[in-house]
Amino acid sequence: DGGITQSPKYLFRKEGQNVTLSCEQNLNHDAMYWYRQDPGQGLRLIYYSQIVNDFQKGDIAEGYSVSREKKESFPLTVTSAQKNPTAFYLCASSIRGFAENNEQFFGPGTRLTVL
C-alpha cells in the first residue's frame, strides 16, 4: 500500500523546545517537500529536496531545518527560533523535482500547537 505517512498527527510544543516532524514515503519518489498551512493562506513552501543528501530553502525556511539521508525520509525540525510555529504541516512527494508531468502527493499532515 503505497503512500506518504506523517507522524505524529498532533504535536504540542512548549516555548523554547525543538520538535521533529516525521515524513516517510514508499512511492520511490526522488523529490520531497514540506509546506505550512495557516487559515486563510495558501500552502507555503518551507524546504524541498530533489535528491538524497540535497535540499533547498523555500519561501519561509527561517526557524526550520531538514535532512535527507534516505530517499524515503524527509524529517522537519521546528526550532525555537521559529516565532510562530502553530500551524498545520504537510509533507508531499513527487517523482522528480519541478518539471513537466510531475504530480504531487500529500501526507495526512501534522498539527503543531505551541503551548
Next chain:
Amino acid sequence: KQEVTQIPAALSVPEGENLVLNCSFTDSAIYNLQWFRQDPGKGLTSLLLIQSSQREQTSGRLNASLDKSSGRSTLYIAASQPGDSATYLCAVGGNQFYFGTGTSLTVIP
C-alpha cells in the same frame, strides 16, 4: 513571483447542480497545474494534473481546463453530491509549486 487566486472563497449549491471553480495565475511560464481536494483537518488529495501543453483533463464527473495565455484554469464538477463538500485547491508548478487559498464548497442535500 507567481500569484495564484481562487474565486469565490466559498460556494454553496444544491445537490445535483453543475458548478465551476476558478483559478487564476499571474505568470504563464508553468510546467503544469494541479487540482486538489482537502477535507477538514486532512491532507490534500490529488484530483487532476494538467500539463502545460494540454488544454483539459477529465476524471469521472470532474473536468479541468487550462488556458495558459490568459492565466486561467477551471474545475467543472458535474451533478454535484453532498460528498463533494470540501475545499478545492489549485497549484501551479513552475520553479516551485504555488498554491491558491482554495474554494470551500458545500453541497446541500
